[in-house]
Amino acid sequence: MALRTVISSRIPMVIILGATGTGKTKLSLELAQRFEAEIINADSMQVYKGLDIVTAKATPQEREKAPHHLLDILEPHQMFTVVDFRNRALKIIEDLIDQGKIPLIVGGTNYYIESVVYNILVEEMNDYDSLLWDQSRRKRDYPDSEHNQEVEAKRTQTDGNKDQIQATTSDKKETDERPNANKSFTIEQGLETNGKIDIITKEQLQKDVDVEYTFNNEEIHAKLKAIDPAMAGRLHPNNRRKVLRAIEVWLKTGKRHSEILEQQKQTEGQLRKPGSTVILWLKCEQNVHHERLDKRVDTMIEEGLIKELLDFHARHNKQRIEDGKPPDYTKGIFQTLGFKEFHNYLMLSEEERNSETGQKLLEQSIKCMKLATRRYARRQTKMVRGRFLEHPAREIPPIYELDTTDLTLWDELVTKKAIHIIDSYMNGTPCDYTTATVTIDEEKKKIDGNSYNYCEVCNRVMIGDNVYAIHLKSFRHMRVLKKKKQIQPSLAADNLE
Incomplete structure (x- = not known):
């Protein structure tokens, strides 16, 4: 059963965000007691058990003042992704709103907050108690995982026996070209190897991914190019993890990763439920x-x-x-x-x-x-502005700035102001405060950060037009270019002799 993500327009989903040390915990407790709301932790470190001091968790006494969710739920060795957070948080939000309670999402991990505010992320899960990492091949993301230890052992073994690898590869080609190959899964573009186009089936591609340690980065990248040239154009061959991830998306869904991401672009800037999200942004003068x-x-x-x-x-x-x-x-x-x-x-x-x-x-x-x-x-503050107020392709929910610089004025400038904002929303009455100014840089809309560029002078692949433009002006590029210009006349002279 798919998770319903519709959020009531009568009860707001209140987001309390801001940099570390701006008073998010204090305000969340005050609002939770005032509105009988419940707090959902959106700090990526506070989901783990232990380290209560260094992660600045609410104290046991503070936690008694209001129910807390997604706090101290993981052991230190477990891996928790933004998808895991989103799936759990949305379910909690839905349950609270069904009970007529305001969900207070509190934390400084902006990606977590974005995941519940906007329609983003590719993966979907129905088992909300399982971790995405435990159900996927993402164990390769973490060098010390059992998966990678096993792969490294096999890689070492195969490196010591190249003839065996070549024989295995040869056997694969013969299997791929069988007359009875599953033509319904044939990749039309084919797989280019040493100038020859091989036909590979979905079944065979899955087998290749299962033994990906037998292939180098260029070979893995060629397999992605065969099924999804657009995505291959975005990824450097050395970015093995993401290349494999893109292949696995196709194997799992039957859809190209590039197409899924393109579809996601059409909705990722949309609010899950326009008009039902209120963001309280705590700010403090830098000094x-x-x-x-x-x-x-x-x-x-x-x-x-x-x-x-x-x-x-x-x-x-x-x-x-x-x-x-x-x-x-x-x-x-x-x-x-x-x-x-x-x-x-x-x-x-x-x-x-x-x-x-x-x-x-x-x-x-x-x-x-x-x-x-x-x-x-400082990075947190910059990210809030960049991901919410300056994003070129997103709907902007009402964001109210609350100044926490002078703690003697906290009640007036923070607590009372936040209560008025929430009350006005719930009662449908005018709000006395204006929202933060939205500043969209039109030039950002024109930037293509995913184009594939190859520098023939330096023999390097670069992803992104900006990166490529910077490279062409770099000292390294100019130095290599100068050396090649010096070598070319010398080669011409040798040929004349």
Whole structure:
């Protein structure tokens, strides 16, 4: 049964967004108590259990003030995608609205928020309790997954026996050209190999994907080009993961990935239900915000941040590193601000941490965390503007800016203002406040970021006209071009002799 995503026009879906440290938790609790609403977490790190301090979760006492959803639902090793969030969040939103309750979606992960505001994303799921990652081949996204360990072992084995691979490939070609091949699944474009066009069936393509470790990047890219030349033109051959993903979309749906994305473009800028979404954007003057974030890190230290990181490191990261696997701070909860910044300190023994050198390293780690937090907050603010107020192809829901700079005026400028905005929506009465200014750069509508470009001088493939234009003016390109111009006269002279 497909999930209904229609949101009532009588009860608003209220989004509270803003950079870290702007007061989202405080406002959400106030509004939840005022309207008997329920809070849906939209922070990609707070979905995981543990690290309550460094991820700035609502405290146990705060959670008692209102029901919270999608908080502490995953173990650290689990992978959670934006599709997983969207499917769960939309179901919760529907259930709350059916009960006459306002859903408050609160968080700083803008992609999560976009997924419930707009009709975006390709994947659909009916089992809302399962994780997309567990049901797909996306295990290749994560280098340490069992899938990739198995692939790497097979890749090593096949690298040591090239003759066996060639024989296997030859056998595949003979199988593909059988008279009884499934013609209904024949790929009309064919597969070009060494200048020869082979005919490949859907069944055979599935087999090839199952043993993709026997093919190099160019061969995998050629298979995508055979079924979906448009998508192949967007992806660099070295982007193996996305190339394989595009092939799998075709195998699963029978539709070209490029066509699905094109269809998605027609709807991704549309609101799920126009007129039923209200966005409250908490903003803080930058200098004040930076000072507040620095104090926030200091408070985390006082509350036990270092012990929390050390305990978590010992449980989930220490053995991995001792086994010779490099730390990866780009996946799951390990992306949390703090791990990467404190890595060198966490690797010290207790004796080393207590030494003068260890204490200096701790101070440096704290400074790095403060700097990283400030940078992250600026990126969040920039993304809100870029993804909502400046997006060239999206409907813009009403977005109200709430100034949290002066905390002594919080009740007047934030709480009362937010309550009035929601009340006016629910009662259909005029709102005393204007929405944020929308600024669309018309030039952005003209940018084609997916074109395939090949530089014959440098023998490089580049995706995107802007990237290609920058490359043509780059020092590297000019240097290679100059060298080739110097070589050509020399070759001509050799030919005359």
